[in-house]
Amino acid sequence: MGSCYNKIMLDVPIQTVWKTVSDFHDMSWAPEVITKVTKVGDKRGDEVGAMRVLNEMFHETLMTLDAGAFTFSYRIDDGPGPVSKDSVESYIGVVKLTESESGTLVEWSSSFESENENEVADFCNPIYGALLSGLKKTLSTS
Template identity: 55%
Template structure:
């Protein structure tokens, strides 16, 4: 099983960061990384089962959302190689926010697990994307 893991400290209170990222259909904070988010179906961005297409390439489904724990998880159902549905299975990404009480800032981790014949190719593809997303989020609050 392959894994990706990325984390960063955001210079903003956990509540504000969560308010910014908890809507599965709103990635406005990721300008420059995400150019388009298309909501699919009738479910809202805070409803488990919500579907989206990012940058006309990544098809994702919201699997869990917990406002109290400030975490959500999603599956990547299809995407460009090496994330095409025939190349990877059981791809689950998760995002978790934790308050850093000493400084009233936020620790955020973005991780994923997946099954693929070439786990390294997926990690090499996904880690830079997660790094860019976390960098964009950090920039959003600076």
């Protein structure tokens, strides 16, 4: 089983970070990475089963959302290259926030099955890193 892991520490209260990232249909906090989010279906962005398409390429479904634990998970149903439905199985991404004395730790991880695990990780890790950098930039200017 393959995996990815990225993290960032933000000097922002956990509630502020959660409010920013917890709507599955709103990724306006990373405009340099996600240029278009298309809502699919009738579920709200805070409802399990919500679906979205990112940048007209990544088809994702919200699997869990636990506001009390500041975490959510999603699956990639289809995507480009190494995360296409023909190349990867059981791709689950997890975003978890943890409060500390110095701010909020944001962890973005994933697990998946693929014959090309390194290719998937090499594809996804830079995206997660860029998303976390976008989150930091957005929250430091708001």
